[in-house]
Each structure stands twice: as structure tokens, then as C-alpha cells.
Amino acid sequence: DTGVSQNPRHKITKRGQNVTFRCDPISEHNRLYWYRQTLGQGPEFLTYFQNEAQLEKSRLLSDRFSAERPKGSFSTLEIQRTEQGDSAMYLCASSFPGQAYNEQFFGPGTRLTVL
Amino acid sequence: RKEVEQDPGPFNVPEGATVAFNCTYSNSASQSFFWYRQDCRKEPKLLMSVYSSGNEDGRFTAQLNRASQYISLLIRDSKLSDSATYLCVVISAGNNRKLIWGLGTSLAVNP
Numbered sequence: 001d002t003g004v005s006q007n008p009r010h011k012i013t014k015r016g017q018n019v020t021f022r023c024d025p026i027s028e029h030n031r032l033y034w035y036r037q038t039l040g041q042g043p044e045f046l047t048y049f050q051n052e053a054q055l056e057k058s059r060l061l062s063d064r065f066s067a068e069r070p071k072g073s074f075s076t077l078e079i080q081r082t083e084q085g086d087s088a089m090y091l092c093a094s095s096f097p098g099q100a101y102n103e104q105f106f107g108p109g110t111r112l113t114v115l
Numbered sequence: 116r117k118e119v120e121q122d123p124g125p126f127n128v129p130e131g132a133t134v135a136f137n138c139t140y141s142n143s144a145s146q147s148f149f150w151y152r153q154d155c156r157k158e159p160k161l162l163m164s165v166y167s168s169g170n171e172d173g174r175f176t177a178q179l180n181r182a183s184q185y186i187s188l189l190i191r192d193s194k195l196s197d198s199a200t201y202l203c204v205v206i207s208a209g210n211n212r213k214l215i216w217g218l219g220t221s222l223a224v225n226p
Contacts, residue, residue: 033213
């Protein structure tokens with residue numbers, strides 16, 4: 001399977017714990033995006049990388065959230081001191097700028113439940 | 116005002132019906148427009164791009180009206196398998212080309 005992959009697919013944690021998610025984009029895609037989606041809402045932009053550079057962070061990304069893409073390939077999203085409001089689906093997408101319309105391909109998401 | 120607005124529905128239609136969704140966007144400088152489909156508990160997948168001249172793909176037709184700042188999706192001869200949430204997406208002006216998402220319109224096609 002050469003699509004975007006995300007791990008883990010599901011994560012249940014207790015409030016106050018730290019969690020880390022991983023995203024492996026399609027190999028030739030140099031742009032990587034993180035989104036958060038809660039029930040009944042569309043995905044909300046969190047942050048964006050071009051290669052290893054983090055070019056934009058949403059104001060939704062509080063100080064407890066950090067994302068990295070150290071080698072310009074896979075990316076991690078860490079949430080420290082989780083809160084119940086962090087419960088959501090975290091989606092990763094990648095794209096290749098050479099495409100005419102810059103379609104973003106999504107991974108299956110990581111569903112986080114904070115108890 | 117949200118940057119991208121959609122009627123959340125739900126739209127309940129019988130098989131074979133024609134159904135249309137509209138989506139409005141607030142940024143007149145928006146560059147590109149798409150419809151994504153999302154099945155329950157799955158990731159969004161691109162359904163079709165929306166071109167200025169309109170485009171058609173089988174039973175699906177997408178239109179863009181820049182003057183009124185809305186896009187539409189028309190589904191003809193709807194199938195049970197069309198039941199999903201349809202998300203309107205606008206690419207913002209600027210270098211990061213991030214997607215701005217509507218909340219989605221829920222469609223249920225009934226036998």
C-alpha cells in the first residue's frame with residue numbers, strides 16, 4: 001500500500017498523559033498537513049510542512065501540541081498533558097506541488113479518546 | 116462568518132432522485148475549489164475539482180459561481196452508495212495552499 005499511513009489508528013489515554021502520533025506520507029510528496037476533525041465538523045487545519053520546514057501553525061495548535069518532520073519524510077504530532085477536549089480524529093495528508101490542483105491525499109486518521 | 120459554509124442537512128432522498136448541495140465561501144481571492152466525500156469514520160477522499168467552466172463526471176456535476184461566491188454539486192440518479200458526507204473545500208490564497216473545509220452536508224439515499 002503506497003498511500004498515506006498513520007499510526008496508531010486508535011489511542012485511548014487518560015487526561016494528563018502525553019501521546020504521539022505518526023504519519024508516513026506518500027514517498028514523493030514533500031508537503032504534509034495535519035488536521036483535526038471532531039464529530040459533525042469538517043477537518044480543521046493544524047499545521048503544514050514543506051519538506052522538514054514547518055511553515056504554518058494554526059492558532060488551534062496550543063503550546064501543548066508540537067509537530068515535527070525531522071528528515072522531511074514521516075511526521076509526528078505530540079500532544080502533552082492531554083485534555084478531554086483533545087478527543088478527535090487526527091488526520092494527516094500529503095501532496096506534491098507539481099500537481100495541477102495540489103490534491104491532498106489523506107491517511108486513515110488516528111482517533112484519540114481522552115478519558 | 117465562516118470562510119466556507121454548507122447546509123449540514125441531512126438530506127434524505129429516495130434512490131434515483133436528483134439532489135443538489137451548495138457551498139458559499141467568503142474569500143473572493145480563493146483559488147481552487149473541490150468536493151470531497153467522507154464516509155462514516157473514514158478519511159475524506161477527493162470527489163471532484165470544481166472548474167470555472169463547470170465539470171461533469173458521470174452522475175456528478177460541479178459548478179462554480181465566482182460572482183456570487185458559491186459552488187454547487189449536483190448528483191443525478193442517486194444510488195444507495197452515494198450516502199455519505201460531502202465536504203466543500205476551498206484552497207486559500209497564499210503559499211501554503213491549505214484547505215479550508217466546510218462542515219459537510221450529510222446525504223442519505225434511501226431504498
